[in-house]
Amino acid sequence: MTTTPDPSFFNPALWAYIALGIGITLQLTVFGFLIGAVLGLPVMLARRAKTAPLRWLARTYIEVFRGVPLIVWLFIIYQGSTQFDPGLQSTFTSMNSAILGFGLVSAAYMAEIYRGCLSAVASGQYEAGYALGMGTRSLNRTVIWPQMLRIAIPASASYAIGLLKDTSIAMTIGCTEILWHAKNATGNITTIQPYLVAGVMFIVLTLVAAFGSRRLDSTLRKRVAR
């Protein structure tokens, strides 16, 4: 590691140094969330399936992934894999393990968000579709799911913002995100100043994300209705 800047809150070099982690923080958030948003759909469908075992399986997935702390998942994936074969370390790198862990956990949360939004689509929509002679499949694809995804935007956005903060946990397995840089900048001295800088950066990122999601929601409200 090259020399780190003087860990003083008012030192611009410290801000620049910690800001180096923003890219990794965003990558972890975006990829973790995308995996969750995609994987959440089949999990939600399984959760509502007619076949009971499929329903139980989905329910178990959701409960287990939400019930165990995120940091434990990261440890299981990142360090746990080495128990079987130390060579797995090259597959389960810090970044891969973190993104996989965030993705799997997000899928459980997103499945529940989708499920809530699906029940928020008015049942009259189904009746209207059937009355028009549409099949269940095309009804779902063209009428119900698009509305569900639209309704899911605010809740998904606040989940993604929560995830943005949770990605700081990835520093514990060595992802070089914002908090990792802050910790590195403290060196051997006990000082909180780099952590205050990291805190400010997280707060700014979450405020920007919250503002963006509100804008998106109000734009869609005007253009697409609801």
Added chain:
Amino acid sequence: MIGIWDDFIDNWQVLLKGLLVSIEMAVLALFFGLILGLALAIGTMSGRALVRSIAIVLVEAGRGAPALVVLQIIYFGLPNVGMTFTGFVTAVIALTLTTGAYTAEIMRGGLQAVPQGEVEAGEALGMSRASILRDVVVPQGLRIAIPPLMGFAIIIFQATSLTLYVGGERELLRTANSLASQTFNYFNFFFIAAVLYALITIPASSLTERVERRMGRHLQ
């Protein structure tokens, strides 16, 4: 299998002790955090602009910064101002602050759900502002907030695992981590930790769901 059961049997006492420490941390953080949260919630609705803005800033900062950042700030910050505590106390203080900020928002939601007409009725009866708050708004508002607060309690219990990186206290994940690095059975011990966490959180979340449904019964 790969010895998960053997690893558990050989170390079940320390592991369960770790689980107890985690539970203890969560209970203490919730106890103090809920008091702080209620104070902040009332603060954010205060008529005085200064009180209101201080409360809002505290709540927003506490919710905007990740729990891990708050933990590090408290862990390194308290010794800087001459206060040194054990890892356990430090962890409880940090988790209390996080709990306070989050539960303040939850409780504010509950308090605001109490119809304004009830406040006006209290005023019409000549009740003092403090009495309206204490006898009318808070009891009803907190009742509404119970299910989300239970949900949050589960989250803060899970968050105790983050103290691994700051505290000296042997909560569950720290215990599992040190056993894992002694034996190199990383998967086994983290798996055991996961099961122990789930044994608490899964029943707790189904209880929360039941309470939620029960309290919403009159709406159906």
